């Protein structure tokens with residue numbers, strides 16, 4: 001879908017703002033929902049907060065929106081302290097997981113709704129709503145009722161509605177999690193395209209690592225109300241700072257290893273250690289399935305336990321001579337000759353590995 005130039009010119013006529021969350025704490029009784037969360041989103045940046053259920057993602061987003069108050073800490077948007085400013089004065093567009101459209105209003109009326117609240121006249125509302133529906137590729141369904149749209153279409157309308165009044169900040173709380181896998185993948189690309197086009201600073205909350213890595217400029221991994229690591233997707237994936245991040249972002253094997261002089265001996269290879277690794281001695285190297293290389297033949301002492309076909313790739317579980325089970329990722333052709341019980345050798349192909357205490 002290509003966006004028409006009308007939408008592009010009017011959607012980008014606002015300058016982006018920097019958003020700062022400063023040492024946010026929020027307690028509910030004895031629960032520390034946020035335990036000192038600090039993040040600065042650059043103007044126009046899309047940051048994804050990624051983490052397991054209950055780690056404080058929604059709390060962070062609600063505090064930024066003004067729907068909840070921090071126990072301490074500040075919210076600063078465009079250099080202005082908004083901590084005490086009520087939600088309806090904060091100029092933020094939001095999209096939630098559940099379909100929040102008015103079911104008996106048309107797509108266009110739903111998008112116009114926020115503009116009406118802000119006193120925009122009927123002619124301008126209509127023009128603006130149509131521009132926004134074009135931007136999300138739904139102008140053809142402008143006069144359909146929301147309850148006649150698919151889940152994915154409804155979320156596009158919700159995005160159009162959130163952006164219609166040109167908010168300074170866009171907040172997305174698991175907007176794709178109620179959709180099926182194929183629609184989810186399409187819509188995440190679509191949301192990213194629209195966000196780049198309008199340039200609105202965006203906080204996106206999700207528990208889905210694929211979504212976060214695919215969409216965000218930077219991903220913040222949260223654990224128990226704190227940020228474990230905030231980095232570009234590639235950095236987060238290739239250089240996780242600790243085991244929580246490594247485990248949460250991608251499946252990991254743990255393999256006995258020995259660190260000497262800043263590099264690790266593991267499965268017959270020597271690989272530099274990543275920051276955060278133990279300094280010396282025996283430990284466990286964290287290795288992703290795609291960092292393992294299988295070669296067929298006796299001599300390696302490992303055997304294939306099972307192979308599972310997953311479309312473009314396959315995953316093989318392999319048992320090493322010392323009884324450790326490892327999961328390796330293979331291309332379709334590499335998996336073709338690997339039957340259960342086949343002898344293999346296993347090697348590592350990685351630029352750096354995190355090694356933890358055993």
Ligand code: ADP
Pocket residue numbers: 028031032033051052053054055056057058059060
């Ligand atoms: P996430 O969105 O990452 O799943 P939340 O921010 O919703 O997590 O919740 C973080 C923690 O705060 C959880 O332990 C949750 O039970 C608790 N919590 C959130 N909102 C409330 C509330 N209104 N009252 C009491 N506890 C809450």
Ligand code: MG
Pocket residue numbers: 057058059
């Ligand atoms: Mg949540």
